[in-house]
Amino acid sequence: MLKLFITLQVTALAVIASMEDRIVEHRRDERGSVTIEQVIWAGAVILIVGIVVAAIRAFVTSEAGKIK
Template sequence: MYYLAATLHTLGVQMRDTAIRKATKDPERGSVTIENVIWAVAVIAIVGIVVLAITNFVRDKAAEIR
């Protein structure tokens, strides 16, 4: 009888801990990662535009030398 009571008590404690863990989980957990990805894409786009501008400038100056 004690074994059954101990088993039920352990099961109840585990279920309570699981419910508390799920209820208190942070709803904005992945927002930092998404924000970092957006910033990385923006930085890559800006760097691409700068490289394109510098490449065009250098090609124009090289064309003037010929």
Template structure:
């Protein structure tokens, strides 16, 4: 169980680092020379992907916990 949590934590940290590096190297296009507007196209999609991965990880942890509980209780049934 701890291996799964550690793996998901490392995966999340790796994805966060890669996303930050990608966003840092992305060229910023200004519509007007005096405009400080930064284009954030794709940021919402990236956020949705990160949330989806987090939810899948949480569901995986819950399923593993329930499976472990049911397996341990099934062993006590005659």
């Protein structure tokens, strides 16, 4: 019974170590992360510029309506 327990424990530890190696290997692979970050920043800038343009257009349109 003790041999079975030890065998199961060693097998479980080997499986856990293998999973940890795979997880660490995937974490180190950061190819493309800079590109994704740049796309997100570009999208944010475009969104902010769109909001500013819409606000200016609304202001100018409302003020133009006040001209006699």
